[in-house]
Amino acid sequence: xxxxxxxxxxxxxxxLSVSRSGEEVLESISIxxxxxxxxxxxxxxxxxxxxxxxxxxGVLKPLKGDVLVFGHVPACKHNLGMLGWVPQAAxxxxxNIHITVRELIRLGTLNRDNFLWRRMTTEIRERIDRSLEMxxxxxxxxxxxxxxxxxxxxxxxxGRALASETEFILLDEPLVGVDRASRNSxxxxxxxxxxxxxxxxxxxxxxxxxxxxxxxxxxxxxGGIQYDGPTEExxxxxxxxxxxxxxxxxxxxxxxxxxxxxxxE
Amino acid sequence: MVIGSALMHFVSPILExxxxxxxxxxxxxYFSGLFQNSLVAAVMVTAVAGFLGSFLLVRNLSLIGxxxxxxxxxxICVGIVMGSSSPxxxxxxxxxxxxxxxxxxxxxxxLTGDASIAIFLTGFxxxxxxxxxxxxxxxxxxxEGFLFGSVNLIDEQDLDLIVFxxxxxIISLSLMQNALLATTIDPLAxxxxxxxxxxxxxxxxxxxAAVVVSMVQVVGTxxxxxxxxxxxxxxQLVGRSFRSCLIWTQVFGLTSVILGIYLSAEMVAPTxxxxxxxxxxxxxxxxxxxxxVIPLLRPGxxx
Numbered sequence: 001x002x003x004x005x006x007x008x009x010x011x012x013x014x015x016l017s018v019s020r021s022g023e024e025v026l027e028s029i030s031i032x033x034x035x036x037x038x039x040x041x042x043x044x045x046x047x048x049x050x051x052x053x054x055x056x057x058g059v060l061k062p063l064k065g066d067v068l069v070f071g072h073v074p075a076c077k078h079n080l081g082m083l084g085w086v087p088q089a090a091x092x093x094x095x096n097i098h099i100t101v102r103e104l105i106r107l108g109t110l111n112r113d114n115f116l117w118r119r120m121t122t123e124i125r126e127r128i129d130r131s132l133e134m135x136x137x138x139x140x141x142x143x144x145x146x147x148x149x150x151x152x153x154x155x156x157x158x159g160r161a162l163a164s165e166t167e168f169i170l171l172d173e174p175l176v177g178v179d180r181a182s183r184n185s186x187x188x189x190x191x192x193x194x195x196x197x198x199x200x201x202x203x204x205x206x207x208x209x210x211x212x213x214x215x216x217x218x219x220x221x222x223g224g225i226q227y228d229g230p231t232e233e234x235x236x237x238x239x240x241x242x243x244x245x246x247x248x249x250x251x252x253x254x255x256x257x258x259x260x261x262x263x264x265e
Numbered sequence: 266m267v268i269g270s271a272l273m274h275f276v277s278p279i280l281e282x283x284x285x286x287x288x289x290x291x292x293x294x295y296f297s298g299l300f301q302n303s304l305v306a307a308v309m310v311t312a313v314a315g316f317l318g319s320f321l322l323v324r325n326l327s328l329i330g331x332x333x334x335x336x337x338x339x340x341i342c343v344g345i346v347m348g349s350s351s352p353x354x355x356x357x358x359x360x361x362x363x364x365x366x367x368x369x370x371x372x373x374x375x376l377t378g379d380a381s382i383a384i385f386l387t388g389f390x391x392x393x394x395x396x397x398x399x400x401x402x403x404x405x406x407x408x409e410g411f412l413f414g415s416v417n418l419i420d421e422q423d424l425d426l427i428v429f430x431x432x433x434x435i436i437s438l439s440l441m442q443n444a445l446l447a448t449t450i451d452p453l454a455x456x457x458x459x460x461x462x463x464x465x466x467x468x469x470x471x472x473x474a475a476v477v478v479s480m481v482q483v484v485g486t487x488x489x490x491x492x493x494x495x496x497x498x499x500x501q502l503v504g505r506s507f508r509s510c511l512i513w514t515q516v517f518g519l520t521s522v523i524l525g526i527y528l529s530a531e532m533v534a535p536t537x538x539x540x541x542x543x544x545x546x547x548x549x550x551x552x553x554x555x556x557x558v559i560p561l562l563r564p565g566x567x568x
Contacts, residue, residue, distance in 0.1 A: 057457055081459035087451060094450060097323045100506040107447040112459035115444040144505055164458055 008071075009034050010168050010200060011056065015065035018048075018055050024063065025051045031219055031228065033202055035167070038194040040211030040231070041204045043221035049204045052221070053172055057085060069168075081111040084161030084169040088176055089154040093145065101148070101156050102141040105131050108163030127163055134197070135159040135189060151182025155189065162193075169193070171203045175210050187214040268432070269302075269424035276305055291530040302424045303416045307522050307540075309431040310476075310483045311492050315518035316438055317476050318497035319511055320469070323449050329367070330493040332382035333477040335390040336363040338486040341411045342393030346401040351422055352411075357478045359389060364474035368466050414485030414537025416526070423482055430479040434472050445469060446507060484537040491541035492518060499548045502555050517547055 011033035018026045025048045033039055043049050054060040055067050058075030072078040108131070109124050132138045135155040140148070145156060154174050161169055171190075175183050191214055193199040205211050211218060211231075218234050220227040227234060284296035295304040321327055340359030344352025363385045370381040397403060410418060419427070438445070447455040448465050456462040480489050496518035497510070504510030525540030532539075 057453065059453065059456075075456070081457075083457055085454045085457040087454060094323055094325070096325070096501065097450070098501060098504050098506060098510050099446075099450070103446075103507055104450070107443065107450065107455075108458070110443055110447055110455075110458060110460060112461065115447075115460050116440050142506070160454070 010070055011202070012068040012071075013052075013056075013066070014068075016052075016055065016062050016067060017064040018051050018060050019063050020051055020060065026055070027224060028065070029221075029225060030065075031225070033168075033200060035200055036194070036198065037217060038190065038201045038215045039203070040215035040218045041202060041221060042206065042208055042211050042218060045206065047222045049206075049221055050172065053170060053204055056170065057083070081164060082166055082168065084164055084166035086154075086158050086161050086169060086171040086174060088173045089150070089157040093153070093157075095146065097146075099145050100142050101137050101145060101159070102128065102132065104145055104156055105159040105163050108160035111164065127165065131159040131162040134162055134193070136185075149179070149182065150177040151179065151186055154178055154182075154186060158189070167198060168200045169202070171201065173205055174203060175205055175207050183210060190214060267425070269421055269426075269428045272428050273301065273305065273424070277301060280304070289527060289531045291533075292527045295526060295530065300417055302419050302421070304526065306419050306424055306427045307416055307483050307526060308519065310427060310480050311496075311518045311522040312515060313431045313434045313438075313476050314480060314492040315496045315514040316511065317434065317473060318493045319500070319507075319514050320438075320442075320445055320449060321473070322494060322497045322501065323446075326473075327490070327494045327498075328379060329364075329382055329473060330477055331490045332367070332386040333360045333364055333474050334481065334486045334489040335386040336360050337478050337481055338411060339389030339391075339393030341481070341486075342397040342401070342408070345407060346396050351426070353423065353426055353478055353481065356481060357426075357475060360474040360478050361471055363389060364470035365467060368470040372463065372466065410485075411481055412486050413535055414481075414483055414488060416483050416536045419482055427479045427482070430475045434476050434479075437468070437472060441465065441468065484540055488537045488541045491537075491544050492522070495541075495544040495548055496521060499544075499551050502548075502551050517544070517551075521547060 009032040011031070013029055013031045016026055016029045017024060029052065041049055041052070051060060055062060056069065056074060058067075058073070067074055070079040070082050074083075106124075106128050109127060129138070132141050135158050137152065137155055137159060140152065145153065148156060158169075158171075158174070174186060174190075178186060187210060190201055190203065194201050203211065203215065212234065215231050217229065218227065218231050219225060220234075280296040280301055284293050287293045287296050294300050318330075321329060337356035337360045340356035341352040343359075344355030347355075349355060367381045367385055370376050371378075375381075376384075397408065404412075444455070444460050444465055447458070447460060448462050452462050477489055477493070480492060484492055497514045499517045500510045500513035504513050521544035522540055525543040526536055528534065528543065529536040529539035
């Protein structure tokens with residue numbers, strides 16, 4: 001696989017240090033993500049996963065070092081809107097709103113050029129339909145988002161990121177609050193987006209089993225980067241199991257896709 | 266500004282033609298004659314308030330209207346003491362400045378939640394009351410009009426301000442409704458998509474401040490929330506999508522204001538209070554229907 005990846009990294013982090021409320025959470029982190037990769041960013045609670053994500057989004061400014069998204073500083077005019085952000089759906093959507101799946105996904109088509117005056121062109125309508133199709137919610141397009149299950153809600157939020165037609169998708173803990181069957185179908189969706197739709201994916205999770213099951217490459221963060229390499233070569237899981245906050249490590253077995261598909265169906 | 270009379274030039278003949286079919290003894294005067302301005306102002310303000318209120322509700326900012334209304338009252342007191350013929354302009358300045366400061370305090374997390382609203386509400390209200398007592402005549406009839414509403418006293422000059430604010434708000438909110446919805450649902454995702462979250466937030470705060478000021482004469486400082494939040498909250502009980510909620514908000518808001526004016530005119534009761542009572546009653550009726558009547562009719566259904 002790896003020889004197919006193009007050489008120019010779309011995310012390049014060099015010697016990054018970030019501090020939050022005066023305390024240095026990340027120190028000298030370097031990561032490159034290339035086009036077409038599916039990377040899992042794992043680590044115990046408090047290891048700085050979220051901080052790293054916020055630095056990639058440009059919400060937190062680096063203390064030292066650089067973050068380059070598509071070759072530029074995050075959230076500058078050259079790469080604005082080129083990144084798809086998928087928050088943890090269950091905790092991010094306000095509960096006091098009635099909004100349909102289609103309305104939610106349509107919000108993903110907004111960007112800084114069209115947010116004031118946007119004509120509903122057939123191109124945009126098709127893009128929304130395509131996103132609904134990809135996340136498997138076509139039948140539920142007109143259902144109120146508050147009626148969705150955890151897994152469906154997470155799919156809807158992924159659909160919103162897809163509607164912006166970005167090729168690089170960041171996901172923050174997408175498997176929290178999602179039952180086991182939906183978890184596997186979500187992982188299959190991400191795998192499909194990466195392999196068949198050319199998306200580059202970076203998924204933050206503390207669920208090591210899930211990440212091992214789906215990704216090509218794992219970055220293990222705890223203080224600094226403890227491991228960065230192919231998922232198959234991740235060293236000694238029992239050693240990682242001693243670290244706090246990691247779930248399911250003892251039960252890690254990597255099922256084949258066929259097994260997962262039968263389980264879902 | 267002549268925007269108010271320009272609008273009346275078009276609306277007036279329409280209202281006149283409806284007047285013969287309007288029931289009641291006093292209510293027809295809202296369609297032909299004396300109180301035309303009042304009706305037009307009330308309907309416009311209600312339409313805008315409902316639209317804005319739908320966003321306030323989702324943003325969990327239901328009480329900001331109340332807060333800014335009290336700040337406006339502080340401004341009105343200062344305007345009255347300074348002998349201004351149109352103290353609402355003072356209210357507009359006070360309310361806009363407070364709205365921007367509240368937004369920035371919440372954004373920079375100097376104060377989270379409602380605390381900043383509470384501080385501005387009491388601070389400006391107290392300031393206004395002090396100024397009024399020390400340098401003015403205290404709570405006069407004029408001042409009471411701003412507290413409880415004085416829809417029948419809306420003159421050409423007031424109408425100008427109300428129509429100007431309403432048109433500005435309707436046009437700008439329509440243009441930005443999708444962007445506002447996106448920043449409301451998930452500010453970070455909207456920012457990542459390239460929407461100017463801070464700019465939209467400031468725009469929204471300023472618009473809220475202006476709309477609140479335009480409502481002060483219709484329902485009064487104390488009752489602004491009745492038109493800002495109640496119709497939108499009622500719509501949440503029946504709507505199934507954001508768009509349908511926006512439409513239901515208009516149905517409930519306009520029903521409240523027209524029924525409220527009718528009842529107050531015929532019963533010689535205060536208009537602002539009547540509108541607020543009607544709006545709350547509609548909410549109660551819809552709530553009872555949704556939570557008691559529908560489950561009784563369909564015993565098998567869970568929701």
